[in-house]
Amino acid sequence: MPKEEYGAKDLAVLEGLDAVRKRPGMYIGTTDSQGLMHCLWEIIDNSVDEALAGFCNDIVVTLHTDGSVEVADNGRGIPVDKEPKTGLSGVEVVLTKLHAGAKFGNSSYNAVGGLHGVGSSVVNALSSRLDVEVDRDGKTHHMTFHQGHPGVYTDADPANPSPDSPFKRTRKNRPTELEIIGKVSPKTTGTRIRYWYDPEIFNKTAEFSYEQLIDRVRQTSFLVPGLKITIIDENVPETAATDTVEATDDTTVEPAQDQAPALDVSSSDAELFDDSAESQSDDAESPAEEDFSLTAGDQVVDGAFGEQPAHPRVVEFLHTGGVKDFVDFLSKGEPISDIWRIQGEGTYKEETQAVGEGGELHAQEIERTCGVDIALRWVNGYDTTIMSFVNIVETPGGGTHVDGFMNAITKQIRKAVEDNARKLKVNMKDSAMKVERDDIQAGLVAVVTARVAEPQFQGQTKDVLGTAQVKPIVTRLTDKQFGEMITGSKRGYKEQSGRVLEKIVGEMHARIQSRKAKEVTRRKNALESASMPAKLSDCQPGNDDVAELFIVEGDSALGTAKAARNAGFQALLPIRGKILNVQKASITQMLSNKECAAIIQVVGAGSGQSFDIEQSRYHKIIMMTDADVDGAHIRILLLTLFYRYMRPLIEHGYVYAAVPPLHRIALTGSHKGEYIYTYSDDELAGKLADLDKKHIGYNDDIQRYKGLGEMDADQLADTTMDPRTRMLRRIRMEDAAQASEIFSLLMGDDVPPRKQFIVDNADDFDRSKIDT
The missing domain is CATH 3.30.565.10 (Histidine kinase-like ATPase, C-terminal domain)
Incomplete structure (x- = not known):
């Protein structure tokens, strides 16, 4: 060939x-x-x-x-x-x-x-x-x-x-x-x-993507104060609502939308969760899952411009506060500090190729100016939001400007912790007691921007800034200005810096405790069981894939629950009354609280950023509280703990609320010895009317359960604990940002918005979902 x-x-x-x-x-x-x-x-x-x-x-x-x-x-x-x-x-x-x-x-x-x-x-x-x-x-x-x-x-x-x-x-x-x-x-x-x-x-x-376009235009309006950017979508009819909005230093631009209730705890077609349903046929009449969605709401969805989207025809963006407004917009949750600002510029020399009069290229050393504008704050929680930009181009991969910023704040925070070690209860002689970058970034919201002529990016898509000379400039400015803030030497920053340092040290302790917990085997034998809280009644090892943890309210209910449970896979952890409201407490206070610490230890997967869902010792965490107002309050306190420090439990559907009955109807006559349980006053009235219609006799002295401790073991097992007959409500979270807003509203320090929320929604919720 x-x-x-x-x-x-x-x-x-x-x-x-x-x-x-x-x-x-x-x-x-x-x-x-x-x-x-x-x-x-x-x-x-x-x-x-x-x-x-x-x-x-x-x-x-x-x-x-x-x-x-x-x-x-x-x-x-x-x-x-x-x-x-x-x-x-x-x-x-x-x-x-x-x-x-x-x-x-x-x-x-x-x-x-x-x-x-x-x-x-x-x-x-x-x-x-x-x-x-x-x-x-x-x-x-x-x-x-x-x-x-x-x-x-x-x-x-x-x-x-x-x-x-x-x-x-x-x-x-x-x-x-x-x-x-x-x-x-x-x-x-x-x-x-x-x-x-x-x-x-x-x-x-x-x-x-309309949503991407809105997000990009919004962030550009933050980064270029005074620039008005208008989006006109001709796919939306002119008769549709036109939304012309403007923002100043104290306001934020948002397209107007009809907002659905952020906390959805009821649904017209929602039913209760029955564990036995999975083993039944599709035609069987059995309770299904009821989702307690922490958030719900109609959102703008992506779509081609040729479709008719659900958004205003015209949206305008105009901001004057720059990156400070941007950080305020990005902040979700209770703020721990005000928005801190770092600004300045520096010069550096760079050799570049210049174009001569004849069009030829020649090397030339020129002096460049790098402008730096950074805004940051800490909020309650452990999510990190750091957005970085060079000029107006987002650099999602970071680069030299972000490296300079993080190096400087890490250095200054470590120094501040060392200087305040006694006050913060940090043993500097312990090599493990060292603040890491993850501790600092927990709850940090920051926007890092650099203005550079002819920046060097890694690739045409500009994901990462590569100009090496930017790093020392950002480091120097951040080191000086942030150092004055975190040490409290700058006027008005002492109290804020104290709260920030306390949060960061709390994150450090949580990380250390989590690491220690991971070093312990997930299941303890009899000799090792003393390392767990003494009040834990654990289940037998070997059933990890079906293991359940019941968090039980009160010692009286615990005694009944011990007799009602299946010790092969059901564990019991009692709590005494209402646990700490972690929405209002620092992470240090949370870790010092015996009830909160016990729950984190028993779950065994850590807390905060270090939480590992794969290490969870149980696949169902069931809140079993009395069917009254106090029981509902305890459930929301537990949910606040799970959301703030063990959020993946909710995200993966591991958290449930038990549904104990409110009433027991004892039948008479030929049905003597049979009982009917009801879960609301309306259901009770309907069931009694149905029995009367069918001429089935019942005892007029209907038992009303005031607490779980009033049931005997058989009743508690049949109604609340036995997977074959019980009903559970699964807690789900659909949108983290809206869930954070709801927890801040319902459990935070600011009372007037919570009162107004209750007044505005008092007539709209389904009362059958409220335990009475």
Whole structure:
């Protein structure tokens, strides 16, 4: 077989934007929905760069019904004069030449998001059609492109342009003149770009995400104070609600939506959970699960722009407080500190390639300025929210600016803990007593921004900042300013810094305790059982996959429960009355509380950020309390503990509430010795009426259970503990942010909002779900 010939004729040379269409992933990451959104970010970022340079304060993003997107700004407008080297207009250079634009110079832009000079041209290459209009010099200039190539479309209806209209491409090497289509005021400037993404490039499943667009625009409005950004969705009829909202330093922009109750503890079709249902046929009439959703509410869902979404037609964003407003927006839960601000700038020298007069590149050392703006606060809880940006580009992977920030606050917090070791009860001689970064980040909400000319990103998608010189600048500024805050030497920070340090040290103790707990085997033999709380009546080992923990209210109920339980897989842990409200307490106070510490120890999976659901000793945690107001209060206190420090138990459906009966009806006559249990006054009345109708006799002296201790073992087993006959309510959490708001509302320190919530919702809930 002859060898295949391989020569220069086999080499392919892709010119201009053909390389982009051949390998789009190199420029936008993917060709799915994320790549589609990345194209939109590139166009929006170019307009925002004009705002960062001080020439633009109004951007409008329009989602047209034909699937196209238009971005308009009142910036300076793309240059329309001829570029000397190519002889093409500035518009054509920007939209057809890779690595071309003013951002390669040193004067037009000092801090930009669109960096590599490929954004607009890449979007043009990946669009089936792109139209651009530029207002400059008292005229409106117009130009069109098809898959990156300039030319002229002949639209049947100029008011409704289409990528399917006939297109005549400009011949190669012949400049395309800008068409002047109107006049404007000499002071009017701006750029409007409308494009239709190319279905030949993007996947069939690719679609725009309205929710992502809103989130990105919202965060941009925080990062560029004073910039108004408007989203217009023409897919929503004009008769629909228009939401024009504005935010100042003290308010936050949010699209208006009809809010459903955040705490959903009842449902018209919800039933109780019967363990035996799984072993019965689908046709059997047996109770099913009733979800106590900690949150519920209608939310805006992602969808293609061609669909009719459930949101306002117009939404505007305008913030003036910068990153401080951003942190306030991101904060969920009770704040432990006010919002702290770190600001400043520094300079560094960098060697870069400069463009000479003849177009040649040469090395040049220039001095750069790096601006730093950081806002942070701590809130109750252990979730971490750190968002970082370079100019207006989010860097989800962090980078040198985040490294500098975290290094500095870690250093200063460790020093502050050491200086206050006695007050914080930290034994500095114990090598294990060292604050780690995870302890610091628990409950931390921070926005870290850096303004840098020509930043170095790792890849075109700009996920991570790589400019090494930024790190020492951020470290120095944070070290000095945060150091004054955390030590309390800055006026007004002493009390706040004390609370922050107490929380961080509490997280450290929780982490250490969790590590020690993991070193102990999950199941203890008789010799080791003393390490568990003495009041725990544990189940037999070997049934880990079905093991249940009943948290029982009171010693009287415990005695009955011991006789009613199946010791093979059911464990009992009594609590004395109402446990600590951890929503109002610090983590140190929580760990010092015997009841809370015992529950965490018995569950065996740790607490806070170190909680490991795989280490849980039980697959069902069942709150078994009396059917009265005090019992309901104990349940919500337990749920607050689970939510704040063992949240995965709720997320994985491990937490249940037992449903003990309220009444027992003793039948007479031929049914003597039989009993009927009811769970509400309404059910009792209905059941009695049904017995009367069927002429079945019953004892008029109906027993009303005031507590679990009033039942004998057989009754408690049949109604509340035996998986074959009992009923349970499973606790679920659908939305962490809304759940946090509900716990803050119901269990926090702020009384007036809680009172108002009760007043507003008193007539709306299902009273049959309330134990009476």
